[in-house]
Amino acid sequence: xxxxxxxxxxxxxxxxxxxxxxxxxxxxxxxxxxxxxxxxxxxxxxxxxxxxxxxxxxxxxxxxxxxxxxxxxxxxxxxxxxxxxxxxxxxxxxxxxxxxxxxxxxxxxxxxxxxxxxxxxxxxxxxxxxxxxxxxxxxxxxxxxxxxxxxxxxxxxxxxxxxxxxxxxxxxxxxxxxxxxxxxxxxxxxxxxxxxxxxxxxxxxxxxxxxxxxxxxxxxxxxxxxxxxxxxxxxxxxxxxxxxxxxxxxxxxxxxxxxxxxxxxxxxxxxxxxxxxxxxxxxxxxxxxxxxxx
Ligand code: PAF
Numbered sequence: 001x002x003x004x005x006x007x008x009x010x011x012x013x014x015x016x017x018x019x020x021x022x023x024x025x026x027x028x029x030x031x032x033x034x035x036x037x038x039x040x041x042x043x044x045x046x047x048x049x050x051x052x053x054x055x056x057x058x059x060x061x062x063x064x065x066x067x068x069x070x071x072x073x074x075x076x077x078x079x080x081x082x083x084x085x086x087x088x089x090x091x092x093x094x095x096x097x098x099x100x101x102x103x104x105x106x107x108x109x110x111x112x113x114x115x116x117x118x119x120x121x122x123x124x125x126x127x128x129x130x131x132x133x134x135x136x137x138x139x140x141x142x143x144x145x146x147x148x149x150x151x152x153x154x155x156x157x158x159x160x161x162x163x164x165x166x167x168x169x170x171x172x173x174x175x176x177x178x179x180x181x182x183x184x185x186x187x188x189x190x191x192x193x194x195x196x197x198x199x200x201x202x203x204x205x206x207x208x209x210x211x212x213x214x215x216x217x218x219x220x221x222x223x224x225x226x227x228x229x230x231x232x233x234x235x236x237x238x239x240x241x242x243x244x245x246x247x248x249x250x251x252x253x254x255x256x257x258x259x260x261x262x263x264x265x266x267x268x269x270x271x272x273x274x275x276x277x278x279x280x281x282x283x284x285x286x287x288x289x290x291x292x293x294x
Contacts (some may be wrong), residue, residue: 002078002083004074006088015045016045017045018042018137019044019046020040020047020138021130022048025053025181026067026081026139027073028073028077029052029182030140032048033076034171036082036171037080039140043137044086045083047085047087048077048084049087049130050070050073051093053123056120057122058117067184068168073085076269090274101125101128102127102128102155104120104158107120107145107147108121108151110237110244111255115257117200120147120151122129123148124152127152128161136163139166141165141167142169143167143170143268144178146268150242152288169283169284170267170283170284172198173289176195177198181292190261193260195266196228197226197260199225200224200234201268201269203224204273205254205269208254208280209279214246219234219235220235222260229260230258232256232259234254234256238251239251239253248278250273253269253270254271
Protein backbone atom coordinates (compact mmCIF):
# COMPACT_ATOMS: atom_id res chain seq x y z
CA UNK A 1 0.00 0.00 0.00
CA UNK A 2 1.56 3.28 -1.12
CA UNK A 3 1.01 6.24 1.16
CA UNK A 4 1.53 9.86 0.29
CA UNK A 5 3.71 11.83 2.70
CA UNK A 6 4.22 15.58 2.68
CA UNK A 7 7.07 16.31 5.09
CA UNK A 8 10.68 15.15 5.46
CA UNK A 9 10.14 14.27 9.16
CA UNK A 10 7.08 12.09 8.54
CA UNK A 11 8.76 10.30 5.62
CA UNK A 12 11.93 9.65 7.60
CA UNK A 13 10.02 8.37 10.62
CA UNK A 14 8.13 5.83 8.54
CA UNK A 15 11.26 4.30 7.03
CA UNK A 16 12.07 0.78 8.26
CA UNK A 17 15.37 -1.01 7.56
CA UNK A 18 17.30 0.02 4.47
CA UNK A 19 15.66 2.88 2.62
CA UNK A 20 15.86 3.12 -1.18
CA UNK A 21 15.03 6.52 -2.68
CA UNK A 22 13.97 7.23 -6.27
CA UNK A 23 14.06 11.02 -6.80
CA UNK A 24 11.62 12.09 -9.54
CA UNK A 25 9.65 14.99 -10.95
CA UNK A 26 6.65 12.74 -11.63
CA UNK A 27 4.67 11.86 -14.76
CA UNK A 28 6.02 8.35 -14.49
CA UNK A 29 6.94 6.09 -17.37
CA UNK A 30 8.55 2.66 -17.52
CA UNK A 31 11.98 4.21 -16.80
CA UNK A 32 10.68 5.35 -13.40
CA UNK A 33 8.98 1.98 -12.84
CA UNK A 34 12.29 0.20 -13.50
CA UNK A 35 14.03 2.44 -10.92
CA UNK A 36 11.26 1.70 -8.41
CA UNK A 37 11.60 -2.05 -9.08
CA UNK A 38 15.38 -1.83 -8.54
CA UNK A 39 14.79 0.06 -5.28
CA UNK A 40 12.20 -2.53 -4.21
CA UNK A 41 14.68 -5.36 -4.76
CA UNK A 42 17.39 -3.66 -2.68
CA UNK A 43 15.52 -2.03 0.21
CA UNK A 44 13.00 -2.66 2.96
CA UNK A 45 11.40 0.76 2.47
CA UNK A 46 11.01 2.33 -0.97
CA UNK A 47 10.51 6.09 -1.04
CA UNK A 48 9.77 7.89 -4.31
CA UNK A 49 10.01 11.66 -4.13
CA UNK A 50 7.91 13.68 -6.54
CA UNK A 51 8.71 17.36 -6.79
CA UNK A 52 8.90 19.52 -9.91
CA UNK A 53 11.89 21.51 -8.77
CA UNK A 54 11.72 25.13 -9.96
CA UNK A 55 15.43 25.69 -9.15
CA UNK A 56 16.54 23.47 -12.03
CA UNK A 57 14.43 25.11 -14.76
CA UNK A 58 16.07 28.03 -16.49
CA UNK A 59 13.04 28.44 -18.74
CA UNK A 60 9.77 29.37 -17.00
CA UNK A 61 7.62 28.08 -19.88
CA UNK A 62 9.33 24.68 -19.62
CA UNK A 63 8.54 24.56 -15.88
CA UNK A 64 4.92 25.52 -16.42
CA UNK A 65 4.25 22.98 -19.10
CA UNK A 66 6.08 20.10 -17.37
CA UNK A 67 3.45 17.31 -17.36
CA UNK A 68 1.81 16.57 -13.98
CA UNK A 69 -0.74 13.92 -12.92
CA UNK A 70 -0.62 12.78 -9.30
CA UNK A 71 -3.44 10.19 -9.52
CA UNK A 72 -1.72 8.47 -12.41
CA UNK A 73 1.65 8.56 -10.62
CA UNK A 74 0.14 7.14 -7.43
CA UNK A 75 -1.32 4.22 -9.38
CA UNK A 76 2.05 3.41 -10.96
CA UNK A 77 3.83 3.71 -7.60
CA UNK A 78 1.28 1.24 -6.14
CA UNK A 79 1.91 -1.22 -8.96
CA UNK A 80 5.63 -1.13 -8.15
CA UNK A 81 5.08 -1.72 -4.43
CA UNK A 82 6.41 1.71 -3.41
CA UNK A 83 5.89 2.33 0.32
CA UNK A 84 5.97 6.12 0.46
CA UNK A 85 5.33 8.66 -2.27
CA UNK A 86 6.85 11.85 -0.86
CA UNK A 87 5.08 14.80 -2.47
CA UNK A 88 6.30 17.86 -0.59
CA UNK A 89 4.59 21.20 -1.01
CA UNK A 90 6.95 23.99 -2.12
CA UNK A 91 7.01 25.35 1.50
CA UNK A 92 8.46 22.05 2.74
CA UNK A 93 11.25 22.06 0.15
CA UNK A 94 11.96 25.77 0.27
CA UNK A 95 10.44 27.31 3.43
CA UNK A 96 12.32 30.53 2.66
CA UNK A 97 13.89 31.72 -0.54
CA UNK A 98 16.90 29.35 -0.80
CA UNK A 99 20.15 31.29 -0.51
CA UNK A 100 22.37 28.21 -0.65
CA UNK A 101 23.29 26.45 -3.87
CA UNK A 102 25.29 23.26 -4.32
CA UNK A 103 27.57 23.81 -7.31
CA UNK A 104 29.49 20.80 -8.61
CA UNK A 105 32.28 22.48 -10.54
CA UNK A 106 33.76 21.05 -13.76
CA UNK A 107 31.28 18.12 -14.00
CA UNK A 108 28.67 20.69 -14.97
CA UNK A 109 30.93 22.62 -17.37
CA UNK A 110 30.14 20.90 -20.69
CA UNK A 111 27.23 19.23 -22.52
CA UNK A 112 24.01 20.37 -20.79
CA UNK A 113 25.73 22.77 -18.37
CA UNK A 114 26.38 25.79 -20.62
CA UNK A 115 23.09 25.31 -22.45
CA UNK A 116 20.98 25.31 -19.29
CA UNK A 117 22.61 27.85 -16.95
CA UNK A 118 21.88 27.06 -13.30
CA UNK A 119 20.30 23.69 -14.12
CA UNK A 120 22.84 21.44 -12.40
CA UNK A 121 23.12 23.72 -9.36
CA UNK A 122 19.32 23.36 -9.09
CA UNK A 123 19.53 19.57 -9.43
CA UNK A 124 22.47 19.23 -6.99
CA UNK A 125 20.76 21.48 -4.44
CA UNK A 126 17.46 19.60 -4.46
CA UNK A 127 19.17 16.19 -4.45
CA UNK A 128 21.35 17.28 -1.50
CA UNK A 129 18.17 18.38 0.32
CA UNK A 130 16.51 15.02 -0.39
CA UNK A 131 19.56 13.13 0.88
CA UNK A 132 19.82 15.29 4.00
CA UNK A 133 16.08 15.27 4.73
CA UNK A 134 15.28 11.62 3.93
CA UNK A 135 18.61 9.94 4.76
CA UNK A 136 18.27 7.06 2.27
CA UNK A 137 20.73 4.17 2.14
CA UNK A 138 20.44 3.88 -1.66
CA UNK A 139 19.41 6.34 -4.37
CA UNK A 140 18.48 5.26 -7.91
CA UNK A 141 18.98 7.37 -11.04
CA UNK A 142 18.60 6.65 -14.76
CA UNK A 143 21.64 6.52 -17.01
CA UNK A 144 19.69 8.52 -19.58
CA UNK A 145 20.73 11.66 -17.65
CA UNK A 146 24.38 10.60 -17.65
CA UNK A 147 25.73 14.03 -16.74
CA UNK A 148 23.21 14.37 -13.90
CA UNK A 149 24.37 10.98 -12.60
CA UNK A 150 28.00 12.20 -12.67
CA UNK A 151 26.99 15.39 -10.81
CA UNK A 152 25.14 13.39 -8.13
CA UNK A 153 27.97 10.88 -7.67
CA UNK A 154 30.48 13.70 -7.21
CA UNK A 155 28.24 15.61 -4.80
CA UNK A 156 27.89 12.46 -2.66
CA UNK A 157 31.67 12.00 -2.63
CA UNK A 158 32.51 15.63 -1.95
CA UNK A 159 29.91 16.15 0.79
CA UNK A 160 30.20 12.65 2.35
CA UNK A 161 26.53 11.77 2.12
CA UNK A 162 26.19 8.20 3.46
CA UNK A 163 24.21 6.99 0.45
CA UNK A 164 25.05 4.53 -2.33
CA UNK A 165 24.14 5.91 -5.76
CA UNK A 166 22.97 3.34 -8.30
CA UNK A 167 22.71 4.13 -12.03
CA UNK A 168 20.26 2.04 -14.06
CA UNK A 169 19.93 1.60 -17.86
CA UNK A 170 17.84 3.90 -20.04
CA UNK A 171 14.41 2.53 -20.96
CA UNK A 172 13.45 2.86 -24.63
CA UNK A 173 10.40 2.47 -26.83
CA UNK A 174 10.45 -0.64 -29.04
CA UNK A 175 11.69 1.59 -31.90
CA UNK A 176 14.62 2.87 -29.79
CA UNK A 177 13.37 6.31 -28.68
CA UNK A 178 14.58 6.96 -25.12
CA UNK A 179 11.69 7.41 -22.70
CA UNK A 180 11.22 10.89 -21.31
CA UNK A 181 8.16 12.55 -19.77
CA UNK A 182 8.64 15.27 -22.40
CA UNK A 183 8.00 12.76 -25.23
CA UNK A 184 4.25 13.41 -24.79
CA UNK A 185 4.89 16.72 -26.59
CA UNK A 186 6.39 15.08 -29.70
CA UNK A 187 4.03 15.27 -32.68
CA UNK A 188 3.58 12.07 -34.73
CA UNK A 189 5.33 13.89 -37.62
CA UNK A 190 8.41 14.47 -35.42
CA UNK A 191 8.82 10.82 -34.62
CA UNK A 192 10.92 9.67 -37.63
CA UNK A 193 13.37 12.49 -36.98
CA UNK A 194 13.50 11.71 -33.23
CA UNK A 195 14.33 8.09 -34.02
CA UNK A 196 17.50 9.05 -35.88
CA UNK A 197 19.04 10.08 -32.55
CA UNK A 198 19.04 6.60 -31.03
CA UNK A 199 19.83 5.02 -34.41
CA UNK A 200 22.97 7.16 -34.66
CA UNK A 201 24.02 6.29 -31.12
CA UNK A 202 23.49 2.57 -31.74
CA UNK A 203 25.58 2.78 -34.93
CA UNK A 204 28.36 4.41 -32.90
CA UNK A 205 28.05 1.73 -30.20
CA UNK A 206 28.43 -0.97 -32.87
CA UNK A 207 31.61 0.77 -34.07
CA UNK A 208 32.99 1.08 -30.54
CA UNK A 209 32.36 -2.58 -29.82
CA UNK A 210 34.17 -3.42 -33.08
CA UNK A 211 37.28 -1.64 -31.76
CA UNK A 212 36.84 1.95 -33.02
CA UNK A 213 37.52 4.02 -29.92
CA UNK A 214 38.23 7.48 -31.40
CA UNK A 215 35.67 10.14 -30.45
CA UNK A 216 35.87 11.68 -33.93
CA UNK A 217 34.83 8.40 -35.58
CA UNK A 218 31.95 7.81 -33.17
CA UNK A 219 30.67 11.38 -33.45
CA UNK A 220 30.88 11.20 -37.26
CA UNK A 221 28.76 8.01 -37.19
CA UNK A 222 26.01 9.77 -35.18
CA UNK A 223 26.09 12.81 -37.46
CA UNK A 224 25.97 10.63 -40.58
CA UNK A 225 22.81 8.82 -39.46
CA UNK A 226 21.15 12.04 -38.32
CA UNK A 227 22.36 14.14 -41.24
CA UNK A 228 19.27 16.40 -41.24
CA UNK A 229 19.29 16.92 -37.44
CA UNK A 230 19.87 20.17 -35.65
CA UNK A 231 22.31 18.79 -33.05
CA UNK A 232 23.26 21.06 -30.17
CA UNK A 233 26.16 18.74 -29.42
CA UNK A 234 27.43 15.22 -29.95
CA UNK A 235 30.20 14.55 -27.43
CA UNK A 236 32.17 11.65 -25.97
CA UNK A 237 32.66 12.28 -22.24
CA UNK A 238 34.03 10.58 -19.16
CA UNK A 239 31.40 8.95 -16.93
CA UNK A 240 33.13 10.30 -13.80
CA UNK A 241 33.70 13.91 -14.76
CA UNK A 242 31.44 14.50 -17.80
CA UNK A 243 34.49 16.18 -19.41
CA UNK A 244 34.94 15.60 -23.16
CA UNK A 245 37.53 12.95 -24.03
CA UNK A 246 39.22 12.00 -27.34
CA UNK A 247 38.86 8.23 -27.17
CA UNK A 248 37.24 5.53 -25.09
CA UNK A 249 40.04 4.84 -22.62
CA UNK A 250 37.85 4.87 -19.48
CA UNK A 251 34.15 4.44 -18.63
CA UNK A 252 32.52 7.00 -20.87
CA UNK A 253 29.33 7.98 -22.68
CA UNK A 254 28.50 9.37 -26.09
CA UNK A 255 25.85 12.03 -25.53
CA UNK A 256 23.79 14.25 -27.76
CA UNK A 257 21.10 16.90 -27.59
CA UNK A 258 18.84 18.00 -30.43
CA UNK A 259 15.65 19.97 -30.80
CA UNK A 260 12.88 18.05 -32.56
CA UNK A 261 9.79 20.16 -33.17
CA UNK A 262 9.11 21.95 -29.88
CA UNK A 263 10.91 19.37 -27.76
CA UNK A 264 14.55 19.31 -26.74
CA UNK A 265 15.73 15.70 -26.50
CA UNK A 266 18.88 14.27 -24.94
CA UNK A 267 20.14 10.71 -25.27
CA UNK A 268 23.35 8.72 -24.85
CA UNK A 269 24.95 5.30 -24.92
CA UNK A 270 27.32 4.45 -22.09
CA UNK A 271 30.59 2.61 -22.69
CA UNK A 272 31.88 0.39 -19.93
CA UNK A 273 35.25 -1.37 -20.10
CA UNK A 274 35.20 -5.06 -19.26
CA UNK A 275 38.59 -6.85 -19.46
CA UNK A 276 39.82 -4.32 -22.03
CA UNK A 277 36.70 -4.66 -24.20
CA UNK A 278 34.15 -1.90 -24.71
CA UNK A 279 30.57 -2.83 -23.87
CA UNK A 280 27.95 -0.33 -25.01
CA UNK A 281 24.93 0.11 -22.75
CA UNK A 282 22.16 0.88 -25.26
CA UNK A 283 19.45 0.63 -22.62
CA UNK A 284 16.42 -1.66 -22.45
CA UNK A 285 13.66 -1.70 -25.09
CA UNK A 286 10.00 -2.11 -24.28
CA UNK A 287 8.04 -4.63 -26.31
CA UNK A 288 4.83 -2.55 -26.36
CA UNK A 289 4.22 1.23 -26.60
CA UNK A 290 5.01 3.13 -23.40
CA UNK A 291 2.12 3.96 -21.07
CA UNK A 292 3.16 7.61 -21.46
CA UNK A 293 0.61 7.89 -24.26
CA UNK A 294 -2.30 6.03 -22.62
O1 PAF B 1 15.94 13.53 -13.04
C1 PAF B 1 15.03 14.17 -12.46
O2 PAF B 1 13.85 13.84 -12.57
C2 PAF B 1 15.39 15.38 -11.62
O3 PAF B 1 16.46 16.08 -12.16
C3 PAF B 1 15.66 15.04 -10.14
C4 PAF B 1 16.89 14.13 -9.99
C5 PAF B 1 14.46 14.35 -9.53
C6 PAF B 1 15.94 16.30 -9.34
O4 PAF B 1 14.84 17.16 -9.36
